[in-house]
Amino acid sequence: MSRLEELIQQLCPDGVEYKYLGDVCSYATERIDAAEVNADNYVGVENLLPDKQGKTVASYVPSDGRWIHFRKDDILIGNIRPYLKKIWLATHDGGTNGDVLVIQIKNKNILRPQFLYYILSSDSFFNYDMQNVKGAKMPRGDKSAVLRYSIPLPPLPVQQEIVRILDSFTELTAELTAELTAELTARKKQYAYYRDELFRTAKDASVHYLNEISDNCDNQRRPVTSGNRIAGKYPYYGASGIVDYVDDYIFDGDYLLISEDGANLLARSTPIAFSIAGKNWVNNHAHVLHFDTYDTRRYVEIYLNSIDLSSYITGGAQPKLNQKNLNKIPIPLPSPDEQHRIVSILDRFDALCNDLTSGLPAEIAARKKQYEYYRDKLLSFKVKT
Numbered sequence: 001m002s003r004l005e006e007l008i009q010q011l012c013p014d015g016v017e018y019k020y021l022g023d024v025c026s027y028a029t030e031r032i033d034a035a036e037v038n039a040d041n042y043v044g045v046e047n048l049l050p051d052k053q054g055k056t057v058a059s060y061v062p063s064d065g066r067w068i069h070f071r072k073d074d075i076l077i078g079n080i081r082p083y084l085k086k087i088w089l090a091t092h093d094g095g096t097n098g099d100v101l102v103i104q105i106k107n108k109n110i111l112r113p114q115f116l117y118y119i120l121s122s123d124s125f126f127n128y129d130m131q132n133v134k135g136a137k138m139p140r141g142d143k144s145a146v147l148r149y150s151i152p153l154p155p156l157p158v159q160q161e162i163v164r165i166l167d168s169f170t171e172l173t174a175e176l177t178a179e180l181t182a183e184l185t186a187r188k189k190q191y192a193y194y195r196d197e198l199f200r201t202a203k204d205a206s207v208h209y210l211n212e213i214s215d216n217c218d219n220q221r222r223p224v225t226s227g228n229r230i231a232g233k234y235p236y237y238g239a240s241g242i243v244d245y246v247d248d249y250i251f252d253g254d255y256l257l258i259s260e261d262g263a264n265l266l267a268r269s270t271p272i273a274f275s276i277a278g279k280n281w282v283n284n285h286a287h288v289l290h291f292d293t294y295d296t297r298r299y300v301e302i303y304l305n306s307i308d309l310s311s312y313i314t315g316g317a318q319p320k321l322n323q324k325n326l327n328k329i330p331i332p333l334p335s336p337d338e339q340h341r342i343v344s345i346l347d348r349f350d351a352l353c354n355d356l357t358s359g360l361p362a363e364i365a366a367r368k369k370q371y372e373y374y375r376d377k378l379l380s381f382k383v384k385t
Contacts, residue, residue: 004161004378011155015382021103022147024111028102032069032095034062041094043070045078048086048100052121055088067095070102073113075120077101079141082129089117101146115159118166119151119379123372152381162378169374173367180360187353194349195306198342202334211327213296214289218323220250223283239285240270249279256297257286258304258326265319266310272321273304287326295339300331302346 042058049056055076070076071093078086079101096102103120105111119125132145154162210216224246229236232247239259259265259272262285275297282288291297312325333339 004158004165007158007161008154011158012381012384015384016152016154016158017384018150018152018381020147021149021151024107024151024153025103025105025116025147027143027147028068028070028074028104030069031066033066034064034095037061037067037095041092042067043076043088043090043094043096043100045080045086045097045099048076048078048088050084050086052085052087062095062097067097068100068102070094070096071104073105073108075103075113075117077103077120077141077146079143081139082126082133082141083139085121085123085126087117087121089113101141101143110153110156112156112159112163114163114167116151118163118375122376122379124376125149152379154381165378166371166375169371173364173371176367177364180363184353184360191346191349191353192306195302195346198345199303199306199332202332202342203338205332205334205338207330208333209327209331210289210300210329213300213331213333214256214291216323217251217255217288217290218284221282221284221286221288222250223285224281235276235280237276237280237282237286240264240272241274243283246281248281250281251276251288252279253277253290254294254297255282256289256291256301257282258289259321260285260287261315261318261320263319265313265321271301271305272309273301275301287321287323293336293339295336295343296333298343298347299333299339302343303331304329 039058039061042061043055044058044060046060047056047058048054070090072090074090076088076090076096077100078084080099103116105113105116128149129141129146130139132142133139134142224236226244229244230247232245234246234249235242236244236246237257239262254275254277256273256275264270265272276282289297289300291300309321309329312329313319313321314325334342
């Protein structure tokens with residue numbers, strides 16, 4: 001028998017009492033002057049993080065007025081769009097606004113803040129909150145309905161043991177996520193090092209330009225506004241990848257797309273060059289290049305994604321890589337055999353990184369589901385009659 005089972009058997013064998021949240025908690029009513037808040041202790045709904053990730057430093061701090069005063073161990077919940085699941089257990093005093101619910105426990109001798117936090121961070125609570133929202137375009141939680149949410153009140157030792165278990169599980173999950181993320185970062189750095197070395201030491205490389213080694217198919221592109229697209233099975237590509245699926249296609253084969261415009265040309269948060277295959281439609285936000293061989297196309301794709309292209313990009317608010325500048329980019333291209341050797345090595349390395357990249361979210365999601373399952377089990381009690 002576990003320690004928790006022993007405590008339940010000793011202290012509440014016949015079940016536990018359930019209370020409305022409003023019976024044991026209330027909303028904060030104290031006020032704090034704007035002069036007393038700063039980026040660290042002001043918490044607006046915009047700096048509460050989605051999916052129960054706590055809070056970040058405020059990007060906006062009020063300069064005047066009086067604001068809701070929260071205290072350490074209060075629970076703050078974003079009341080706009082409850083489906084975003086914004087919640088934070090306060091670690092210090094501070095101020096907030098009316099878009100954030102500040103829940104204060106009336107008597108901590110019967111209800112511990114950490115225990116209540118685990119109850120209110122459950123999907124069950126947020127689903128209940130969403131069922132009672134007001135407004136469609138920007139739904140808000142119903143403050144009265146929130147206080148009618150039913151919560152269990154087991155004895156304090158039971159609450160404390162549940163908090164200990166869930167804290168440990170949370171810590172283990174965080175450690176695993178950090179380890180997997182660090183491994184992925186290391187793999188990517190290793191890949192970048194070998195990629196750059198392979199390009200630098202490529203044998204018999206000579207400079208070529210894209211209009212010399214590929215066919216530009218830009219004149220075949222046709223943009224279609226979203227309202228005029230007919231849904232279908234063929235991918236509709238834009239500057240950074242698939243943006244829709246349509247009922248017809250323009251291209252059929254293997255091509256390299258290169259972003260023509262958009263902020264990503266400078267931000268590089270996603271690859272600006274990417275290969276596509278099969279039947280597809282491409283709009284006028286991506287250049288379309290056709291190569292004679294897989295190795296040359298893939299070599300150029302990897303190379304373009306590895307270099308700084310800012311000197312070829314024009315425009316400020318709307319960065320653009322036009323075809324003229326695209327054809328000015330020098331490509332140090334080795335012999336076909338050397339291209340094949342380098343591409344084969346990098347493809348194998350890329351597969352290892354992609355396996356980890358795809359596996360990481362899946363592993364984190366599995367851990368999250370496991371955690372939520374055990375949390376819901378731990379927070380479910382027989383109702384005392």
